[in-house]
Amino acid sequence: MSIFYALxxxxxxxxxxxxxxxxxxxxxxxxxxKRLDPFINKRxxxxxxxxxxxxxxxxxxxxxFLCMADAAYQKRRGHMFLTDxxxxxxxxxxxxxxxxxxxxxxxxxxxxxxxxxxxxxxxSSDKIASVQAQIDVAKGVVMENIEKLLERGDRIExxxxxxxxxxxxxxxxxxxxxSMKTRLWCKNIKLMAIIIxxxxxxxxxxxxxxxxxxxx
Numbered sequence: 001m002s003i004f005y006a007l008x009x010x011x012x013x014x015x016x017x018x019x020x021x022x023x024x025x026x027x028x029x030x031x032x033x034k035r036l037d038p039f040i041n042k043r044x045x046x047x048x049x050x051x052x053x054x055x056x057x058x059x060x061x062x063x064x065f066l067c068m069a070d071a072a073y074q075k076r077r078g079h080m081f082l083t084d085x086x087x088x089x090x091x092x093x094x095x096x097x098x099x100x101x102x103x104x105x106x107x108x109x110x111x112x113x114x115x116x117x118x119x120x121x122x123x124s125s126d127k128i129a130s131v132q133a134q135i136d137v138a139k140g141v142v143m144e145n146i147e148k149l150l151e152r153g154d155r156i157e158x159x160x161x162x163x164x165x166x167x168x169x170x171x172x173x174x175x176x177x178x179s180m181k182t183r184l185w186c187k188n189i190k191l192m193a194i195i196i197x198x199x200x201x202x203x204x205x206x207x208x209x210x211x212x213x214x215x216x
Contacts, residue, residue: 002121003081005029006067006113008089011038013102016089016109018117025053025068038062043082045075058082063089063097067117081120088112 005025007017012033019026025048036059044057051071056078058065065082089097092112093105 002073003067003069003078003117006065006081006085006117008085008105008109008113009033009038009064009066010062010097010100011064012036013100015097015100015103016105016113017103018110018113020114029066029068032057032066033064036064038064043079045078047071054078056082058086060086065089069121073121077120081116084116084120085113088116 004021005019007029008015012030014030014033017026032055036057038059039062041060042057043059044055046055047053048055048068054069054071054073054075056067056069056075058079063086065085067078067081067085069078089105089109089112092109093100097105
């Protein structure tokens with residue numbers, strides 16, 4: 001996944017160019033430059049007819065930055081390269097490019113194109129990809145923790161449910177126990193009342209009648 005061709009042009013006038021491959025793509029790019037309006041600012045990416053290569057184009061205020069890369073090379077990375085190329089070109093030549101002739105900057109800038117193409121072809125240089133990879137790892141850890149929390153939550157819900165059931169049973173037991181205690185207390189009171197009555201009655205009767213009272 002690498003950039004193997006790039007150029008900078010003013011309209012269809014190529015100011016600097018670099019490649020590390022062979023093919024008819026140079027002829028194709030010349031035809032492409034003739035069809036581009038250099039004063040309509042835009043970014044574009046498209047595949048070659050056989051879908052083996054990816055073209056990336058950046059047009060801004062009369063300048064055209066173009067590169068070719070493997071089909072698998074990401075569009076985002078291609079435009080990062082072109083943006084970097086534009087910044088370096090304008091820092092180097094300012095507005096002088098407006099009057100430059102064809103390939104005037106080739107000796108100076110072809111090496112810059114090569115260096116930046118190699119840099120942006122290196123996956124490790126893609127900071128966004130690196131950050132994204134770190135985010136993916138962090139996301140995985142978070143999702144794993146969430147799953148554990150959800151599982152723990154299920155167990156907690158079961159425990160809470162069981163606890164609630166125990167509380168309900170305990171409450172019912174207390175209610176029933178209190179009711180039984182009340183009934184037993186009432187029975188004891190009644191029994192005590194009967195005993196007292198019997199004692200009082202026996203005290204008022206002759207002793208000969210006691211066996212009849214207690215055993216009748």
